[in-house]
Amino acid sequence: MYRKPTRDESTLINRALDKWGAFEFFKGRLLMMKENASKIVCLMPAELEVITRMQPYLAGLVIGELKKQFVPSMAGADIFARSSKRNKFYIIVNENAEKLVLYGRDIIGESIVEASDTLGENELVIVLNSRLEAIGIGRTRFAGRSLLQKGRVTVTTLSDAGYYLREEG
Amino acid sequence: LTLIFSESVESVDLAARYGYDRWLVGRFLEYVPGVEDFLEKMERPPTQYIRVNTLKTSRKELETRLSSKGFELKRTSIPEVLAVEKAPIATGATNEYLFGHYYIQDLSSCMAVDALDISKDQAVLDVAAAPGGKTTFIAQKMENTGSIIALEPNERRARAMSFNLARCGVYNACILRRDGMHAEKLQMKFDRVLLDAPCSCEGVIAKDATRKTNHTPQDVDYCAARQDKLIQAAAMMVKSGGILVYSTCSFAPEENEIVVDRLLQKLGNVAVEPLKYGSSGLTRFGDMKFDNQLMNTRRLYPHVHDTTGFFIAKLRVS
Numbered sequence: 001m002y003r004k005p006t007r008d009e010s011t012l013i014n015r016a017l018d019k020w021g022a023f024e025f026f027k028g029r030l031l032m033m034k035e036n037a038s039k040i041v042c043l044m045p046a047e048l049e050v051i052t053r054m055q056p057y058l059a060g061l062v063i064g065e066l067k068k069q070f071v072p073s074m075a076g077a078d079i080f081a082r083s084s085k086r087n088k089f090y091i092i093v094n095e096n097a098e099k100l101v102l103y104g105r106d107i108i109g110e111s112i113v114e115a116s117d118t119l120g121e122n123e124l125v126i127v128l129n130s131r132l133e134a135i136g137i138g139r140t141r142f143a144g145r146s147l148l149q150k151g152r153v154t155v156t157t158l159s160d161a162g163y164y165l166r167e168e169g
Numbered sequence: 170l171t172l173i174f175s176e177s178v179e180s181v182d183l184a185a186r187y188g189y190d191r192w193l194v195g196r197f198l199e200y201v202p203g204v205e206d207f208l209e210k211m212e213r214p215p216t217q218y219i220r221v222n223t224l225k226t227s228r229k230e231l232e233t234r235l236s237s238k239g240f241e242l243k244r245t246s247i248p249e250v251l252a253v254e255k256a257p258i259a260t261g262a263t264n265e266y267l268f269g270h271y272y273i274q275d276l277s278s279c280m281a282v283d284a285l286d287i288s289k290d291q292a293v294l295d296v297a298a299a300p301g302g303k304t305t306f307i308a309q310k311m312e313n314t315g316s317i318i319a320l321e322p323n324e325r326r327a328r329a330m331s332f333n334l335a336r337c338g339v340y341n342a343c344i345l346r347r348d349g350m351h352a353e354k355l356q357m358k359f360d361r362v363l364l365d366a367p368c369s370c371e372g373v374i375a376k377d378a379t380r381k382t383n384h385t386p387q388d389v390d391y392c393a394a395r396q397d398k399l400i401q402a403a404a405m406m407v408k409s410g411g412i413l414v415y416s417t418c419s420f421a422p423e424e425n426e427i428v429v430d431r432l433l434q435k436l437g438n439v440a441v442e443p444l445k446y447g448s449s450g451l452t453r454f455g456d457m458k459f460d461n462q463l464m465n466t467r468r469l470y471p472h473v474h475d476t477t478g479f480f481i482a483k484l485r486v487s
Binding site: 029041042043044046047049050051053054056057058059060061062073074075078079082098102129133135161162164165167 | 225261262264266267268269290292313314315316318321324327331332334335336338339340341342343344345346355356357
């Protein structure tokens with residue numbers, strides 16, 4: 001079942017879209033909750049009739065999940081990365097790390113090419129490759145410059161674009 | 170019922186040489202031009218095609234990126250589709266594939282979508298939709314606007330389809346776990362309806378050689394009966410002035426021209442429109458003669474058009 005987000009959920013979602021710099025993209029599109037799963041889907045208004053009258057297996061694109069906070073899905077991260085102005089919640093990794101992230105591996109400090117000094121510990125970040133494409137979603141283990149320290153995992157990979165291939169099979 | 174022709178020296182010889190059941194080769198001799206070339210072509214791996222996902226990238230950008238990895242690509246009659254002439258790694262194992270920049274899809278399958286003449290903001294029904302190749306192509310032609318309803322009764326296939334939609338960044342589609350035979354329960358009409366009907370898959374022998382011998386006339390009968398019901402259900406879902414595209418990956422006239430011919434006879438408001446790809450459909454088979462409009466349907470032969478074997482009919486419902 002799909003439903004409109006409650007006021008509280010809308011507030012959390014709007015804050016998240018603002019955080020990722022993707023607020024503008026979702027104008028003219030609908031955001032709905034997939035009940036029982038706390039998943040947020042983006043869809044076109046024309047799909048509303050189907051959603052309200054029938055119970056689709058899937059409607060639109062899951063852009064994230066509301067847990068204690070909004071956690072983007074890979075499809076959501078991809079939209080955010082392509083439609084928003086990059087801010088401190090995006091980190092860039094080198095080509096070697098890109099391959100490892102796509103296998104679900106965590107990120108070591110020296111493979112981070114760009115990360116904001118103002119990033120805190122335990123922050124959700126979208127991991128980009130050198131072409132600024134979303135390749136994963138991570139959580140920082142350190143703050144600021146410590147993210148770049150050598151020889152240590154500084155960002156935990158929560159999900160990655162490789163899962164499409166792994167899960168599809 | 171599926172027509173079986175008397176064995177000839179040629180059919181017996183070709184069947185023995187290429188490892189097919191005789192009845193099948195006997196039929197090919199009736200409706201496939203240059204049968205020996207066709208059978209020879211079926212012995213080689215088919216050309217692989219990829220379709221650029223313009224929701225995420227451009228053809229030029231994808232060509233540049235894959236070329237830098239050693240891929241050799243060739244443009245085709247459909248601007249979004251590229252033939253893979255050389256692939257240093259599996260086409261489904263590149264980062265660009267993971268990012269949804271392309272979909273591995275045969276040219277013939279893309280021609281069926283092209284025949285829909287889709288534009289933005291339309292309502293589209295994709296009747297037997299999984300794994301989602303055509304749905305994602307429809308979505309990109311609509312630039313993620315309007316709405317697509319994709320029917321797929323099987324949960325495993327619907328799940329696989331959901332991954333493909335997510336990978337390709339499609340958000341204007343809904344998957345309903347319904348059988349296309351009961352499409353009327355949707356109580357909606359659509360600008361465009363695509364029915365890529367489940368079929369006996371005669372056209373994909375190059376990908377699955379077991380079909381040379383494990384394919385029976387009863388399979389063709391079974392598929393044809395189902396296709397008959399599906400096309401009628403699909404035709405009822407089209408708005409006046411809208412388009413229904415019917416396709417299969419089979420050569421069997423029972424699954425193609427005969428199905429369309431019966432629909433034309435049954436409904437007086439359907440016309441077959443011409444298509445720019447492939448060879449003309451049959452207007453005769455055995456002692457049967459079909460509506461002349463069937464000439465406008467299209468057959469795609471692997472050895473002539475370098476695609477999988479395919480049939481496409483573009484039907485305008487008035």
